[in-house]
Structure formats: structure tokens, C-alpha cells
Amino acid sequence: MTHTPAAPEADSLGLPVFPEPRSSACPFAPSPDMRALSDHGPLTRVRSWGDSTPWVVTGHAEQKALLSDPRLSAQFTQPGFPSPVDPSHAHAGAADLSFIGMDDPEHARLRRMVSGAFTIKRVEAMRPRVQKMTDEFIDALLEGPRPADLVQDLALPIPSLVISELLGVPYQDHEFFQSNSKTIVSAVATPQDRHTAHTNLAAYLDDLVGRKLKEPGDDLLSSLCAQIEAGELTRRESVTMGVLLLLGGHETTANMISLGTLLLLQHPDQLAVIRDTDNPAVIRDAVEELLRYLSIAHLGRRRTALEDIDIAGHTIRGGEGVILLGELANRDPAVFPDPDRLDITRNARRHQAFGAGTHHCVGQPLARMELQVVYHTLFRRIPTLRTVDDLNTIPFKYDAVIYGLHALPVTW
Template sequence: MADTLTGTAPDAAVPVPEFPMARQARCPFDPPLALKELQEEGPLTKVRLWDGSKPWLVTRYAEQRTLLGDPRVSADTDRPGYPTKASPDAGEGKLSFIMMDDPEHARLRRMVTAPFAIKRVEALRPAVQRIVDGLIDELLAGPRPVDLVEAFALPIPSLVICELLGVPYADHDFFQDNTKTMVHRDATPEQRGLASRQVAGYLDALIGERLAEPQDDLLSSVAERVHAGELTRQQATEMALLLLIAGHETTANMIALGTLALLQNPDQLALLRETDDPKLVASAVEELLRYLHITHLGRRRAVTEDIEIAGQVLKAGDGIIMVNEIANRDPEVFPDPDRLDLTRDARRHVAFGFGVHQCLGQPLARMELQVVYGTLYRRIPTLKAACALEDIRFKHDAFIYGVHELPVTW
């Protein structure tokens, strides 16, 4: 369904497509066909959101990178024109510093940068390898078929982020259940609000414990900032909530969805199954990050000053939506973009964004995925799906895309 846009583009009466668009059921790994068609027409077009607002949709790679790096583009949800929430029931609100602008964004982000530095993350690799090997041992010793999401994909990032933050893994069911509700598109505002408050209260209590008795973990570092007067207790809790959600929900979905994509591309799966070359494994991770799209509803921004780009003038107060899944399929940057090719140099993808808001935890996510993709298929070489692709439930109903379950056997 679309209405008509007048006076904002060279063609004074062009249809305005609604966003988000539906993905084709037979192509669950690909962006919606409507997004591909818009990309072919040009890099910028107006779209209509559920509330009638009409932000700019940016569909090409070059323009997305340019705008993500432009200081006249704001991540602050309170800015005039910031694209509204994804649905009437989605709920609103800032999620710590990722929805702020500099200098406050930079000040808060610096407080938690050190644990995600590449050298610190690499020091965790042996521990992550032990976690992955231990879970594979349990898979091999257990019944078949098994849900790879529940038995493997969720526990890995949960164990890692719990270790990093200092959250007891014994409580993982509690925060996994609540974060699922928080990112579920069909959850009511009341359900989402309750889940958020429960996790925030839990983390606030842990921060209180660290204020009294510091330990060697990230929550203690955050608590130290509270003690020094650099953060309020609420800011510290919001920061911990962001790190907990970002640290396990996205990576867990990437593990399961990536495995399913590889099972659907057996020639590419064979490359990983038959190699112990860390360079090929690293290349595979980058290509899967390009090819898939866990965050699939777009990075939303507001224009603070007029910007001329691609023959258009984005006015102060305009909204922008940049969907990485279509930018990563831009044929000007990635030839034959709809083909999964693990030998491709895909390092320029925008799965983690670009500019000052580029994902803080990307070194950790990359390392975890390298360990998983470099281990699972070599240790279980006959791994296969235990049901047809059309029987797998995809998370069209969630802000973070993936699969609800992935039955596998071997």
C-alpha cells in the first residue's frame, strides 16, 4: 500500500512505499524485493511509516557510508524528524549512548571501550574455544535431532558476555527470556516495559554489589565510574543493559542464521568444513556478516543541517533510515551480491555500521563467530538440517532477525 509524495522530488507525484517491506518467504536470506527495486531506481527515496511520517530511505552503500559519517546526521531520538518507532506498539526510549550524539556519546562510550579492544578480545579466544568445544561435546553426547539455537547458539554469547560483565551465568534463563520480550516486535509496550524494568533492576542490584565489593569485571568498572561521580546509577544501569543485550542477542542469531545459510549452500559449507586456515575462516565471517542481516529495520537518524547528496537536499528536520541489508547487497561494491562467496573480500560491509556509532562490540562478535564457524562444521562434518527450509520459523516478528529454532542432526 502506498500514498503519493508531492513537492519533495523531481517527479512531483510518485508513489511512496510503506516501510518496512515484507521479505519473500522463499528467499529468507535476501532483503525484501521492494528494497532491491528501490536501490535500482536510485540511492534515496521517501518511504511512509505506520504513523504517516515520510523519512528518506537510503538504499546504496556509498550514500549510507557518507551519511553515517556526517556530523550533521544525529542519532538522538529526541531530535526533530527522527524516524518514529518501527510500529505503534514498539515502545520508545534511549538505549544508553548509542542513541546520543557527541560529546556525551563519546564520553560514555570511552568508559567501556577498553574491554572490547582487539588485544583484550584476542586474550579471550582460548576461553571461547573451550566454551564452543564443550557445547559441541554435549551435542555429540546428546539426543538427535536437537535445536541448535537453544543448545548451542544462545549459550555461547551468553557465557561470554556473562564472563565479561560479571553476570552469573546461573541467571541466564532470566535475562534471555526477558531480552527476547524486549526485542519482540509483537510484544505490547506493557510487556516490553516490564521485561526492561526487570532486567534493569537485576543489573542495578549487581552494580550495587560491585560498589560495595569490586571484582575484576566490566560491571565493576562501570560501578567505579559511579563512585567517581562520572555516571549516575541510572546511567550505569542503562549502559550495562545495552552491553548485555548487544552482547548475546545479535551474535546468537548470527550463529544460527549463518549455519542455516551454509547448510543451504553446501559448496560454501565444504570450504569451512575442510579448512583450518584462520584467514579463510575470518573471510567467511565477513562474508556471512555481509550476506545476512541480523539488524534488519535500519539505522535511524535525523538531519540537523541541510545536506546535499545524490542530487537531493536533505533538509534539517528530515528523518533518515539506512538499512544495512540492502547496502551490503549493492552491486557497485559487491559484484554478484546475492551469491554467498566465502572467498570474497567483504571487509567493507556495513553490518556494524560506520562512523562514530560503529558497533563497539564488533571485535568480540567477530572473534566469537570465527571460533564457531571454524569449529562446528569440522567437528560435526555431517551436520544437516532436520527439517525442510519452509518449516523453519524466521524472526520476521522481531527487531533482530534470525530463526526461532533450528533443528539439526548428523
């Protein structure tokens, strides 16, 4: 898609409206109206939920600076926090998302308790296991009926199994946690539905934590139980961290697998490079470009200014909401020349698909490794893979805050 500047849709007072849906004519790109914001500068006031007027930040440099600025708060309950959920609903279970909705030092204290499980060294030690399970799921795919749904048969089960094994969650319960996760990230579910889904997952994890307190294993939840017994963590804190990791550990990666597969099938020349290479560096660069190009968070990273912040010729006043759109930072031409062109050979490591600053995604080494294994293995083992449906009939997740595909019918 070639981006053509246009005036963003405005409300009666002339403010652009946020959020705006992606266009089905170009489903891999950000919303055209949101793209238009970038043409009017790196910061723009918008009309958003509940008639609020937060700032939308589109510039790469400005996002990086603000995401590292302690004057921005990630607390959901801060007055002025930009959210589609009414504060009277307690953000429909957002408190159960653990440290992502906290500021330092509490955020840092809790994050440290899980970050050791996601170091590059530990993640690389998991690579042979991820390779084995990927081959096993592809074996089953090849032996099964055609057409197959790549979402249900590969993209969703691999990250679900990986995070289940890491946490110590029985994989046989995957339908339960996938169903509730789907509700939590739905953009059309009611606040009560999302709260119920959070409650369901929290009750499930609480029961599991109770069992691991009695019979610990060699997994991350058992490690958190040891912190409980040492008096460094409450049982509730361990449960909310479990909900966060279980949700984040499979939803985002699963959507990247399916969406990236479909995108590469639309670019057979670039797919061939991934399929035919034996060079891990080529695969790594390809994954970084896919992460840049397909930034899948729909509603951005949301914050509240705790005090006045001067940036890019504007002043964000204390108490005002801020929405940082990573998908637009990742198409900033000042950082990524010709940003609307997919180029798996470009150096895309400066993308902000995983955020920046103290709140950057703790699981990013694991996500990167899974994507590297799955893309390369899938196209190497099924070189004739192709979609069954036309692009305009494939069900994209326009109704979710994590973008992806509901289904991807394929054959070979």
C-alpha cells in the same frame, strides 16, 4: 536468489511503504520491495510509521557518508525521528539503551568507558576461553538427544555466556535476561511490554551494580562501578550501559550463528571450505561474507537530520527522518559484484553490518571472534550436521527487529 527489479509497493500517494517483510520464498535476502528501492536510486522517500515520510538510504557510499555526518542525530527523542513507537511512550524504554541513542560529545564520553574492553588485543586474549566453551557445548550437543535445537543448545548459550563473563553477570540468570531481551527486540510486542522488559533488565542490573560497588570483581561492570566512585559516571548511566551490552552482546551474535549455520548447510561446497581449512584468514573472510550477506537488522539505523544535507542529488531537510538500510548497502553491486551470490572467498570487509562512523558497533571485534570460533569448530566437529526440517518449515524471525531463527532442529 537472483534479484529481479520490480516496482516497490506504494501507498495512495505513490510513496513506497516501509517496512516491508522479507519473503519466505527467499528468507536469506532483504525484502523484495526494499530491494526494489535500490533500483530507483540511493535515496528514496517512503511512507512509514505514523504516516511519516522519512528518507530510506540504500546506497553503500551514501550510507557511509551519512553515518559519519554529525548533522544526523541518533537521539530517539528528536522531532522527526523515524520510530514505530509513539513519542508519548518515551520510545518504550529506548532511553535505557544508553549511548546508542545519544550524540557526541555525550555519546563519546560514555562509549569510551566501555570501548577498552572490546579492543582486538583484549578480545583475542579471550579466544582460548571461547574455544573451550564452544567445545564444551558441542560435547553436550553430541551426548544429548537427536534431533537437537541448535539455537537453544549452541547459538544462544555461547554468546550469552561470553557476555555474562565479560560483564560479570551470573550466567545462571540467563533465562531471565534472554526472555526480556527477546521481548525488547520483538516487532510484535506492545510498547508497554517492551518498556516492562527494559525495566526488568534495568532493575536486575541496578541490583548487580549495587553489589559490585561493595564487592568489585574483575569484570566490566566492576570497572564501571569504579567510574561511579570516581564521580565520572552515574549509577543510572552504568545500569543503562549494562542493559545495552547485555542485550547487544548475545542477541545479534546468537542470531548470526544460527542463521549462518543454516545458510552454509544450504551451500555445502562453501561449508566444506570452512570445515577443512586450517588457515585463520580463510575463516575470517568467510565470517565477513556471512556478515555482509546476512545483515540481520530489520529496521535499519535510524536518524534525524539536524539541518539540511545535500547528497546524491537530493536535499534532506532539517527535521526529516533518515533510515539507513545496511542490508541494502551490503548488496550494492558498485561495491560487491554479483551481490546476491554467497562467496566466502570474496573480500567483504567493506560491509556495513556493524555500521560506520562514531556509532559503529563497539562490540564488533568480540562478535567476529565468536563467529570465527563457532562456525569452524561446529563443522569440523560435526561434519555430518544437517537440518531435520525443510527450509520452508524452519521458523525464521519475521516477527523481530533482529533477524534470525526461533529454532533450528538438526541431526547428524
